Amino acid sequence: xxxxxxxxxEALFTLATDRWTAPFWEAARQRRLTACRCGxxxxxxxxxxxxxxxxxxxxxxxxxxxxxxxxxSFSVVRRAITPEMEGHLPYVPALVDLDQAPGAxxxxxxxxxxxxxxxxxxxxxVGWRERSDxxxxxxxxxxx
Amino acid sequence: xxxxxxxxxxxxATPYWKRGQSAPRTMNELVGQAIIAACADAGLEVTEVxxxxxxxGGFDSSYLMETLGIPELRFSAxxxxxxxxxxxxVGLAAAAVVAGLAKHVIVVGGNQQGEVRFGSITKSYDRTxxxxxxxxxxxxxxxxxxxxxxxxxMHDYGYTREMFGAVAINARENAMEHPLALMKKPLDMDxxxxxxxxxxxxxxxxxxxxxxxxxxxxxxxxxxxxDLRRKPVIVQGSTHGGERGWGRSLYWMNMPAGQFxxxxxxxxxxxxxxxxxxGPEDIDVAQIYDHFTPQVIAQLEDYxxxxxxxxxxxxxxxxxxxxGSLPINTDGGQLSGAYVWGMTHIREAVEQMRGTAHHQxxxxxxxxxxxxxxxxxxxxxxxxxx
Ligand SMILES: [Zn+2]
Numbered sequence: 147x148x149x150x151x152x153x154x155x156e157a158l159f160t161l162a163t164d165r166w167t168a169p170f171w172e173a174a175r176q177r178r179l180t181a182c183r184c185g186x187x188x189x190x191x192x193x194x195x196x197x198x199x200x201x202x203x204x205x206x207x208x209x210x211x212x213x214x215x216x217x218x219s220f221s222v223v224r225r226a227i228t229p230e231m232e233g234h235l236p237y238v239p240a241l242v243d244l245d246q247a248p249g250a251x252x253x254x255x256x257x258x259x260x261x262x263x264x265x266x267x268x269x270x271x272v273g274w275r276e277r278s279d280x281x282x283x284x285x286x287x288x289x290x
Numbered sequence: 291x292x293x294x295x296x297x298x299x300x301x302x303a304t305p306y307w308k309r310g311q312s313a314p315r316t317m318n319e320l321v322g323q324a325i326i327a328a329c330a331d332a333g334l335e336v337t338e339v340x341x342x343x344x345x346x347g348g349f350d351s352s353y354l355m356e357t358l359g360i361p362e363l364r365f366s367a368x369x370x371x372x373x374x375x376x377x378x379x380v381g382l383a384a385a386a387v388v389a390g391l392a393k394h395v396i397v398v399g400g401n402q403q404g405e406v407r408f409g410s411i412t413k414s415y416d417r418t419x420x421x422x423x424x425x426x427x428x429x430x431x432x433x434x435x436x437x438x439x440x441x442x443x444m445h446d447y448g449y450t451r452e453m454f455g456a457v458a459i460n461a462r463e464n465a466m467e468h469p470l471a472l473m474k475k476p477l478d479m480d481x482x483x484x485x486x487x488x489x490x491x492x493x494x495x496x497x498x499x500x501x502x503x504x505x506x507x508x509x510x511x512x513x514x515x516x517d518l519r520r521k522p523v524i525v526q527g528s529t530h531g532g533e534r535g536w537g538r539s540l541y542w543m544n545m546p547a548g549q550f551x552x553x554x555x556x557x558x559x560x561x562x563x564x565x566x567x568x569g570p571e572d573i574d575v576a577q578i579y580d581h582f583t584p585q586v587i588a589q590l591e592d593y594x595x596x597x598x599x600x601x602x603x604x605x606x607x608x609x610x611x612x613x614g615s616l617p618i619n620t621d622g623g624q625l626s627g628a629y630v631w632g633m634t635h636i637r638e639a640v641e642q643m644r645g646t647a648h649h650q651x652x653x654x655x656x657x658x659x660x661x662x663x664x665x666x667x668x669x670x671x672x673x674x675x676x
Contacts, residue, residue, distance in 0.1 A: 154428025161426070164419040171422075192544060193423040199534065219445070219550075221437035222490040227430060239427045239434055239489075241543050251544045253427045266445045283426050 300508035302327025306628035333519030341365030341392030345375025373662030376632025378669025381528025400504025465622025527566035532666030577635035
């Protein structure tokens with residue numbers, strides 16, 4: 147397959163945040179990949195929620211992560227099931243186990259590679275995509 | 291304990307329609323028709339219904355009382371979550387009856403997809419902070435999400451598309467001659483494998499149908515059921531719940547590696563067998579929630595019909611076909627029969643235990659029904675022939 151993975155359609159997503167998730171998206175705006183870490187016991191959790199499921203603490207930290215990870219699973223979306231998807235195919239939803247954030251898996255995309263190059267276990271490097279509404283999203287490319 | 295203390299005494303349903311084709315009937319109208327039919331089947335006046343049990347958002351009990359003329363309501367409750375609760379709603383009704391809260395409890399489910407197409411249901415979801423984490427990646431419909439689970443199943447267990455295809459083909463074969471099923475065109479492995487992918491590794495035939503309809507069952511005490519018109523179908527038991535490691539599952543995707551490969555049913559299945567005093571080897575026929583083919587395989591593993599990683603070989607062996615050791619989805623299931631949020635599975639299990647199913651499994655005495663792998667709770671139900 148020589149088709150290249152593109153970014154998913156913008157039109158089907160509008161960012162909503164709360165005080166627990168906003169720091170992730172604010173960091174993304176600054177092109178900084180982070181994940182929610184408990185300030186008490188150090189356990190990671192994603193998406194960010196009000197309590198640490200390990201110790202019930204509400205203290206959180208937002209460490210700088212290296213921006214690399216491993217592809218845990220992926221799909222290739224090839225068919226438009228709503229009109230907004232036309233012209234934005236194929237795209238690759240991806241589950242990324244983030245380096246230096248054990249237990250934190252990010253739902254993101256792999257872009258810019260040939261579909262045939264996608265493999266579970268592939269190494270990934272984060273990049274950033276700024277949408278027309280100013281929201282910045284992480285998306286990954288195949289790495290070393 | 292609810293074990294064997296209640297029974298399904300009535301079963302009612304609307305016709306099944308392809309998506310949107312039930313219009314201009316309203317959703318409440320379909321639900322009302324199913325309830326009236328279930329009461330008539332039991333030989334009971336609608337006015338004797340005093341409880342309503344739901345799942346997946348449920349319906350408005352006060353509106354149903356108003357339009358159906360139900361004089362007094364003593365129980366009105368719903369399992370949280372989505373399609374995972376279908377089988378468990380019968381357990382909810384049973385619990386109400388055993389506790390003495392109500393005498394005749396209706397369990398009803400249905401859908402009408404004129405306005406909301408389930409295939410892209412996430413498009414209609416609230417723009418919530420939690421949902422942003424999957425919506426940003428273009429996960430528009432449940433098929434996209436279950437594709438991510440299936441891809442990992444294939445990687446870790448070596449499953450093939452032929453295994454998913456065996457589930458789809460079994461459903462179609464059961465649907466072919468079934469009078470209620472919507473899909474009648476033959477499906478073989480060549481046709482399955484040549485279907486264009488929608489979201490790798492899933493193709494059209496891996497997805498359930500999108501259809502309209504409503505189904506209701508009437509749950510009462512086993513003793514009371516023996517006085518009614520139909521042969522009672524005993525509620526052997528029912529459980530619902532799940533583990534934190536599954537949790538919001540497809541909307542979360544942070545399941546630990548082992549649970550990522552399951553259907554989220556492991557603790558529900560364990561508790562169901564303990565509650566009912568039966569094991570997987572005792573089940574004669576199973577109605578396994580089939581929104582997506584790979585999740586049927588995962589459920590067969592979670593319910594102990596085969597070991598984790600062996601479900602693909604199990605379905606490919608023909609074990610799930612009508613002549614096999616565990617016939618499943620004998621009405622064509624949701625893949626080829628109709629999709630009524632799990633209620634078709636309850637309906638078919640009731641028919642099997644009455645001995646009146648179109649594809650009756652000879653001598654079947656115990657039937658398993660599962661609710662849909664989704665955000666917890668998931669649920670299970672075992673019905674027994676009386
Ligand atoms: Zn903690």
